[in-house]
Amino acid sequence: MAVPADVFEEPSPAPRRLPRVLAGGGAHGPVSLREHVDRYGYPPAPGRHRRDRNAFVEMIERSGLRGRGGAGFPTATKLRAVARSRRRPVVVANGAEGEPLSAKDKVLCMTTPHLVLDGAVLAAQAVGASEAIVALDRLARDARVAIEHAIGERRAAGLDRVSLRVVDSPTRFLAGEESALVHWINGGPAKPTFVPPRPFERGVGGRPTLVQNVETLAQMALIARYGDEWFRTIGSPSEPGSALVTVRGAVAHPGVLEIALGTSMASVIDAAGGVTEKVSAFLVGGYFGTWLSATDGWNLGLSPEGARAAGGGFGSGVIVALPATSCGVIETATVTRYLAEETAGQCGPCVHGLNAIADDVAWIAHGRAEPARVERLRRWIGDVSGRGACHYPDGAVRFVASALDVFADEIDRHAYNRGCRLARHERVLTVPHPTYREWGWR
Numbered sequence: 001m002a003v004p005a006d007v008f009e010e011p012s013p014a015p016r017r018l019p020r021v022l023a024g025g026g027a028h029g030p031v032s033l034r035e036h037v038d039r040y041g042y043p044p045a046p047g048r049h050r051r052d053r054n055a056f057v058e059m060i061e062r063s064g065l066r067g068r069g070g071a072g073f074p075t076a077t078k079l080r081a082v083a084r085s086r087r088r089p090v091v092v093a094n095g096a097e098g099e100p101l102s103a104k105d106k107v108l109c110m111t112t113p114h115l116v117l118d119g120a121v122l123a124a125q126a127v128g129a130s131e132a133i134v135a136l137d138r139l140a141r142d143a144r145v146a147i148e149h150a151i152g153e154r155r156a157a158g159l160d161r162v163s164l165r166v167v168d169s170p171t172r173f174l175a176g177e178e179s180a181l182v183h184w185i186n187g188g189p190a191k192p193t194f195v196p197p198r199p200f201e202r203g204v205g206g207r208p209t210l211v212q213n214v215e216t217l218a219q220m221a222l223i224a225r226y227g228d229e230w231f232r233t234i235g236s237p238s239e240p241g242s243a244l245v246t247v248r249g250a251v252a253h254p255g256v257l258e259i260a261l262g263t264s265m266a267s268v269i270d271a272a273g274g275v276t277e278k279v280s281a282f283l284v285g286g287y288f289g290t291w292l293s294a295t296d297g298w299n300l301g302l303s304p305e306g307a308r309a310a311g312g313g314f315g316s317g318v319i320v321a322l323p324a325t326s327c328g329v330i331e332t333a334t335v336t337r338y339l340a341e342e343t344a345g346q347c348g349p350c351v352h353g354l355n356a357i358a359d360d361v362a363w364i365a366h367g368r369a370e371p372a373r374v375e376r377l378r379r380w381i382g383d384v385s386g387r388g389a390c391h392y393p394d395g396a397v398r399f400v401a402s403a404l405d406v407f408a409d410e411i412d413r414h415a416y417n418r419g420c421r422l423a424r425h426e427r428v429l430t431v432p433h434p435t436y437r438e439w440g441w442r
């Protein structure tokens with residue numbers, strides 16, 4: 001290694017409290033390699049022998065780490081599946097962050113790029129890969145600059161035996177889905193392939209591919225340093241550790257926070273500076289998530305299990321406090337149209353079902369729907385659920401179905417043409433402009 005070890009001071013001890021993955025974040029931009037190693041020491045590496053690599057995977061298993069990209073799959077199981085392959089695998093660090101309201105992956109890459117790269121290199125060594133690719137939303141320029149600069153620093157220091165490179169991913173909702181991302185890296189459109197072989201069997205360049213969210217990799221880099229028991233000191237036994245969430249809407253300090261899994265909504269909102277006005281509902285899990293009434297949302301424990309128990313999903317940890325000055329029906333209509341436009345257009349339920357559902361939600365929102373439309377909408381939601389090759393429609397209709405429950409009174413008003421209760425309403429749920437969405441379906 002070209003960097004003499006005595007240049008660096010003793011690494012800081014393991015953080016006892018939060019933040020963890022954000023602890024090393026630079027206040028004035030990304031941390032340098034020197035600052036990173038001062039804090040954490042050199043990245044540990046699993047030995048080259050199979051038994052050392054197995055020991056590393058066992059430690060990840062004991063830690064209980066699950067993916068932070070949305071699906072929540074046990075990380076050790078994926079590492080094992082790829083490590084078993086005969087061909088040399090590839091690692092993809094997924095920072096595509098297709099969910100429009102999520103900013104956690106961008107913030108992480110922008111502030112602590114070396115922790116993400118440590119994780120990518122560790123994962124590559126654990127599965128026997130010699131290459132790791134970091135995929136970043138093409139509009140996340142600061143994140144790209146930070147990661148590329150960090151790769152340059154590591155190269156100059158001769159730090160890694162794994163080659164690292166960055167690819168731009170399209171700004172599309174589906175681009176971060178793992179088979180779509182692999183398809184894109186291979187030169188195809190960023191659309192899910194969703195038929196076997198899956199990426200872990202045959203992915204980038206036809207090689208077995210481990211796709212792991214960038215936050216998962218950063219968490220892995222900390223577990224490698226401080227151990228599985230340390231990881232479990234926060235969170236719950238079934239959902240240990242911390243997670244990044246993006247808090248938006250009627251809070252004093254919207255942004256990315258690191259929380260212990262299971263933390264109550266009330267504490268998270270408090271950490272985001274408290275509410276700035278009356279909140280009429282919460283959206284948990286982003287655009288594939290669910291609306292909850294203000295009371296149900298307030299009492300929710302924020303974790304995948306907590307969100308599931310409330311009938312929704314945690315997704316990539318987006319939380320929106322909807323101000324009472326915003327109309328949940330109009331917000332829902334905007335997002336449903338966006339989700340209908342973002343389908344890959346490969347299966348009937350997406351192409352026909354979601355478009356028809358988006359039309360009906362729009363009619364209701366604009367007070368031009370006969371009441372029978374609401375009933376028809378419920379029927380269509382049932383028809384589309386569980387269909388489509390990649391189950392994309394499931395997330396979209398779950399979001400709409402929760403709106404029908406939580407905003408039932410407003411929907412009645414809108415549908416019976418009595419208009420919106422608000423003279424003007426504040427828009428909260430944003431979607432990327434179509435100009436940015438032209439790329440990716442090539």
Ligand SMILES: Cc1cc2nc3c(=O)[nH]c(=O)nc-3n(C[C@H](O)[C@H](O)[C@H](O)COP(=O)(O)O)c2cc1C
Nearest residue numbers: 067068069071094096097098176177178212213216
């Ligand atoms: C529609 C859809 C969009 C997704 N978008 C992302 C994304 O932007 N970033 C991400 O890391 N995972 C995303 N995922 C999950 C990935 O398919 C994959 O499970 C994940 O990258 C694996 O990493 P993890 O196990 O570390 O979470 C998406 C999944 C679906 C179904």
Ligand code: SF4
Nearest residue numbers: 344346347350388390
């Ligand atoms: S369900 Fe929709 S998004 Fe998924 S593959 Fe089919 S058309 Fe594409």
